[in-house]
Amino acid sequence: MKIDPIHQFNIEPLFTIGQIGKHTIAFTNSSLYMFLSVAVISLLMIGGMAGRQLVPGRLQSIAEISYEFVASTIRSTAGSEGMKFFPLIFSLFMFICISNLIGIIPYTFTVSSHIIVTAALAFLVFFTVLIYGLYKNGFKFFKIFVPSGVPIYILPLVMFIEILSFFLRPVSHSVRLFANMLAGHIALKVFAGFVAMLGVSLGALGWVGGVLPLALTVALTALELLVAFLQAYVFAILTCIYLNDAIHPGH
Amino acid sequence: MAESHGTPAKGTGAHTEADGGHGGGFPPFESSTFASQLVSLVIAFVALYVIVSRFALPRVESVIDARQNAIEGDLAAAQKFKDESDAALKAYETELASARTRAQAIGNETREKLNAAAEAERKTLEDQLAAKLAAAEKQIASTREAAMSNVRGIAADAAGAIVQRLTGVLPDSKAVSSAVDASLKG
Incomplete structure (x- = not known):
């Protein structure tokens, strides 16, 4: 068994949807996990709140805590005017959080380990800030x-x-998430691979020696x-902080 | 790359395996997969945004608001009940105080009335007693007077008899009675 820590990031097309220009659009494993994340979030936020109980149960508590957590984050960084962007920030937070958490489960795929995904989300934020800032404040922006x-x-x-850092925002915004997820998953895979490699190559001694990388794998998880x-x-x-610039320009 | 991607699913799978599996390109920088990922991401994220903004967040908000209202309502009701109980306590205390003063007043009045009645009774009794005493005294005086006058007669008779026995001469009754009077006075 050859251990390849990069293999987990492969994009496997499951079926082809259509073609745009020269590009074939396929439904890939990445797509599957994106939609899975959306489904899990919907289930949590709508299924969890189905009871509408005055005293929340577990699932409803999670849904309400997520709501309050994101809402208080926005209020503390972008002020109450930032609540206009609550659905956007909530979607971003939940999408990244849930897809990352799903990605920790062995044999799954991590959506945000691909730079194109994180870059798309970062540019979504960047252009939202730019367009809303110009629309609301004109040249004062x-x-x-x-x-x-x-x-x-x-x-x-x-x-x-300042201008340079403004235009580098989407880069740092996206690379931070991408690199963290990529590096974490590679490290996890490498240490987990050691356990199997030691066992296969050194026999019984190897399995005993494999305890150390196994413990590290647990800690890394x-x-x-x-x-x-x-x-x-x-x-x-960071999205909140960038939006705060659009809402209140001028430091 | 795009061409091999363009062939049906079987060919695409073979391509990816050959490309990314062993020592090929680094999957996150495999630009042929970008379009597929972007399309999926746009669909998934727009769907998520719509679900979140239309259904999920308003629902959570309404539940949290309902809870907030319930808590505030309950607190207000509790405050109202507390105020009511405070007022009731105050009313009870004032009622108790007034009842106490009333009881005291009634007690005083009764005591005075009873005292007055007792006093009046005592007075009438005293008067009666005094009248009886006076009558008795009068009777004693009259009886004594009568007794005294009898004593005088007896004394005069006795004196006359004594003098007759001693002297053999019946004394003058006038002289005897005046002598008795004189001795009675002495």
């Missing part, structure tokens, strides 16, 4: 590039840095659980 209280002689430099949630939270809170 460009005040985000001109911090107040900066001496005039270093203003050009500061403006250059726990860490990945944290990272799966944390990266979703980081993605959501």
Whole structure:
């Protein structure tokens, strides 16, 4: 058995849907897990709230806690005006969080381990900020590039840095999530692979020696659980901070 | 790449296996898969957005609002009951205080009335007693007077008899009676 830590990221087309230009559009394993995540979120948020109980049960508690968590994150970073974007941020957070958590289950696929997915989400945020900022504030929106209280002689430099960092936002936003998920899953696979490799190559001694990488795999899985949630939270809170620029330009 | 991807499902699968399986390209940078992923992502994310914004969030919000209202209503009701019980307690206390003063007043009044009645009775009794005493005294005085006058007669007779026995001469009754009077006075 050859252990390839990259194999888990393969995109396997399940069936072809159609063709756009030169590109064939296939329903892939990635698509499957995207829709699975959407289904799980819908089940949680709609099925969990079906009881509409005054004293919530477990599933309803999870749904309400997710709601309150995202709502308070928005209120604390973008103010109450940011609640306009509540559905968007909630969708982003839940989509990333649930797909990451599903991805930790062995033999599953992690949607956000592909740069194209995270980049698409990051650009969605970037253009939302840009378009809403221009629509709401007009040219005042460009005040985000001109911090107040900066001496005039270093203003050009500061403006250059601000503009550069603004346009690099989608890159850092997407690469952070992508790299975290990719690296975590590779590390997990490598350590889990050691267990099997030691057992196959060294026999009984190898199985005893495999305890150490096994323990590490368990620890890494726990860490990945944290990272799966944390990266979703980081993605959501950065979205809030970027939207705050669009809502209140000028530092 | 796109061409081999374009062939039916069997060919596509073979292509991916050959490409990504062993030492081929790095799957996340395999640009031939980007279009498929993007289309799926757009469909999935739009579906999620619609579900979340139309159904999920309003539902959660209504439930949380209903709970908030229920809690506030219950708190208001509790406050109302507390106020009511406070008012009832206050009313009870004022009622108790007024009842106590009333009881005291009634007690005082009764005591005074009884005292007055007792006093009046005592007075009438005293008066009666005084009248009886006076009558008795009068009777005693009259009886004594009568007795005294009898004593005088007896004394005069006795004195006359004594004098007659001693002297053999019957004394003058006038002289005897005046002598008796004199001795009675002494």
